[in-house]
Amino acid sequence: MAAERPSAGQGLVTAASGALAAAIRSGPLDQDDDTGxxxxxxxxxxxxxxxxxxxxxxxxxxxxVAAAPTTPEEALAVAAEHFAFCPDTVPRSRRPYTLAAYAGRVADADRWDF
Structure with a gap:
C-alpha cells in the first residue's frame, strides 16, 4: 500500500513582515527557486x-498595494521591476503586449498577483 501524501494546507508563520514570511516557499519559483x-x-x-x-x-x-505608482514614469519603472521579478507578468498570450501597456495596469491596480 502506497503512503498517502500530505495535502496542502494553511499555516501561520511568525515573521517581522509578510515579505519575510513569504520567503518560506513563495515567489516566482518557476523562474528562480531562490526564495531569498x-x-x-x-x-x-x-x-x-x-x-x-x-x-x-x-x-x-x-x-x-497601498501606494501604487502615481506617475507614468513611476509606473513604467515598477512594471519593469515586475517583469524582472517574474517575466510571465507581461502575458505572452496577449502579444504584442508592451511594458508601457502593462505599466498602466500597475498604476491602476490595488493588488498584484504573480
Whole structure:
C-alpha cells in the first residue's frame, strides 16, 4: 500500500513582515527557486509601495498595494521591476503586449498577483 501524501494546507508563520514570511516557499519559483531573492524584492515593495503579503500559492504571492505608482514614469519603472521579478507578468498570450501597456495596469491596480 502506497503512503498517502500530505495535502496542502494553511499555516501561520511568525515573521517581522509578510515579505519575510513569504520567503518560506513563495515567489516566482518557476523562474528562480531562490526564495531569498524574491523575498528581498517583496520586502522592498513593502517598504516603498505599502505592499503586503496576504496569501501565497506554491509559486504565487498575492499582494495588495497601498501606494501604487502615481506617475507614468513611476509606473513604467515598477512594471519593469515586475517583469524582472517574474517575466510571465507581461502575458505572452496577449502579444504584442508592451511594458508601457502593462505599466498602466500597475498604476491602476490595488493588488498584484504573480
Amino acid at each position: 531573492k524574491s523575498s528581498a524584492v517583496v520586502l522592498d515593495w513593502e517598504r516603498r509601495l505599502g505592499v503586503r503579503v496576504v496569501g501565497a500559492g506554491f509559486a504565487t504571492p498575492h499582494l495588495p
